[in-house]
Amino acid sequence: SQQTFLQDSFLSTLKMSIQTPPTLLELAAKRLLRDQALAITALEYLPAELFPYLFVPAYHGGHHYQLLKTLAQAWPFTVLPLGVLMHLPPDHAPTRAVGLKAVFDALDVLLAQEVRPRRCKLRVLDLRNTGANFWDMWLGVSMENCSPKGPVTVHSSSPKMKHPLAPLEVFLDLDFNERNRDEFFMHIIQWAQQREGLLHLCCKALRISGVPFQRVRRVLDRVQLDCIQEVDVNCTWDLPTLGTFALYLGQMSNLQRLCLPHIKLLAEEQEQEKQQSFSQFLSQMLRLRHLQELHMHSPSFLRDHLDQMLRCLQTPLDLLCLTYCERLTHSDLTHLFQCPNLRQLKILHLCGLSLGDFSLEPLRALLEAVAPTLQGLGLDKCGMADSQVEAILPALSRCHQLRDFTISMNNFPGATVEKLLRHTTGLHSLEFELYPIPLECYGTQGTVNQERLALIQAELTGTLRELGQPRTIHLATKHFRHRKFYKDMEPVMCPCSDPA
Structure with missing residues (x-):
């Protein structure tokens, strides 16, 4: 209606009238951008605070080549975080x-x-999706869709690297995904190689997702691999591909974080070929002397060989994450929990291990060893029974640094969840707790009976009140893809929406 239109127009006008007026820096930048020649002439005398106000609109305008060039030549900060603007x-x-x-x-x-x-x-040109805080600090605006990294500082190459620090460093993440950026990477690499000795191209992260490894090899053959500190492979490879990749992996002597891909074992592969690829992989793992974090997704290729890989670890790990490892044997799990280089873990996430008929004495011993350092523990979908939870409760109650604890998708009765709550009540650092909805809450069709759940919620709420420690807990269904969470707020438990 006309009345509604007039109301909306009035509110829109009012909103515009009470907006924060532009600052003097913004007004000055807009004036200079209208006259590129004037801006270039005045750069020598402009305050450093004005440079970001000129650079961002000049970059996004796409037609201020000469101004951008002059701004970069006179850049009054040690870092130019260009990558975040490109995202x-x-x-x-x-x-x-x-x-x-x-x-x-x-x-x-x-x-x-x-x-x-x-x-x-200028000492660093950062082409990674980092540095939003730099622009936010100067421009006072939020940089959305960018990496939530901390403030940009002067980056330096690892002190363990053999090459001297160049006068100028260029940082680039090698992020291979379905969006074809190979030519972009090659352009940067070739540009840097033509200026070898004058600058240093440093690629600290390698991420591969859904692209053939052949595309990745072309780039890896041209970069300095000892710069890479993080590798994340989110693909399905066969064992020969892993063996080939291992030849590059072994050259990443400063690697700190490794996420291995899912390895598909092909029936047509000869046993000799499999063994050769596996041995090649292990021989290169021995060269990773600074590895701190290891993620393995569905590592069925390690069945009966996990101990061989664990022996390749050269330093104690801070983080170990294993997901969907149903095919690992009792011998594998025993070697895993007894590995000396897991005795200083800060994060241990195990998902999909078959612990149902496994003696948890080795896991209990590991938890006791890492109790002084452990900050995150995940035992989701491990097929644990009530008796096995009992076995680890004493060790769990001594993990006083623990901040995150998840044990969802296991089949527990309400009594077991209550025991867990009682044994974790002294862990005052806990910030996130995820437990399974108790078995008695499920109907014959596997769906959650809301009336039974309400009764269990009331009982658990009573337990929390009895313990007298304010806390929020989450309950998840046993089907993770259809999970729902329930919270203890004040501390009354109530349903809330699924954040996934």
Whole structure:
């Protein structure tokens, strides 16, 4: 109606009238952007605080090549976090090409000079999706869809690396996914190689998701692999592909975090070929002397051989995550829990292990050993029974640094959940707890009976009140994909929406 339209127009006008007025820096930047020649001439005298206000709109405008080049040549900060701007809309290939060319041409000028310009403090060009806090701090705006990393500081190469620190460092993440960025990576790599000795290209992260390894090899053959500190492979490979990748992995001598892919064992593979690929993988794992975090998804290829891999660990791990490991044997699990290099773990996540008929004495001993350091423990979908929970309760109650504890998708009665609550009540660092909805809450069709659940909630709420420690707990259905959570808020438990 006309009345509604007038009301909306009035509210819109009112909202605009009470918005925060632009700052003097914003007004000055807008004026300079209208006259590129004036902005370039004035750069020598402009305050450093104005540079970000000029750089961001000039980059996204896509037609301020000369201004961007001059801004980069006189950049008054040690880091230019360009990568985060490349991940923010509106950004497209032509805009990115203009922005990159301007910055690279500026760097060529700087590298050719024996004496840097007076104002230029640039030491790092960061092409990763990091550095949002830098722009947020100067511009006072939120950078959405960017990596939630901390403030940008001057990055340095690992002190363990053999090469000297170059006068200028360029940081680039190798992120291979369905979006074809191979040519972009090759362009950066070739540009850096042509300026070898004047700058150092540092690729700290390698991520592979859903692309053939052949595409990845072409890039890995051209980069300095000892810079890589993080590898995350989210693919399904066969064992020969893992063996080939291992030849690159062994050169990543400063690797700290490794996420291995799901390995599919092919029936047509010869046993000799399998053994050769596996041995090649193990021989390269021995070269990783700084590994701190190890993630393995469905490592069926390690069945009856897990002990061989564990012996390859050169240093104590901070984090171990194993998911969907049903095929691991009792011998594998025993070797796992008795591995000396797991005695200082901060995070232990086990999902999908078959612990139902396994003696938990080795796991109990491991929990006792890591009790002083353990901050996260996940025992989800491990087929644990009430008696096995009893076995680990004393060790669990001594993990006083524990912040996250999940034991969902196990078949427990309400009494077992209550025991867990009682034994964890002294763990004052706990921030997140996830337990399974008790067995008695399920109907014949496997669905949750809400009336029975309400009774269990009331009983558990009474237990929490009796313990006298304010806390929030979550209950999840045994079917993770249809999970629902229930919270103890004040401390009354009530249903809430699924955050997944």
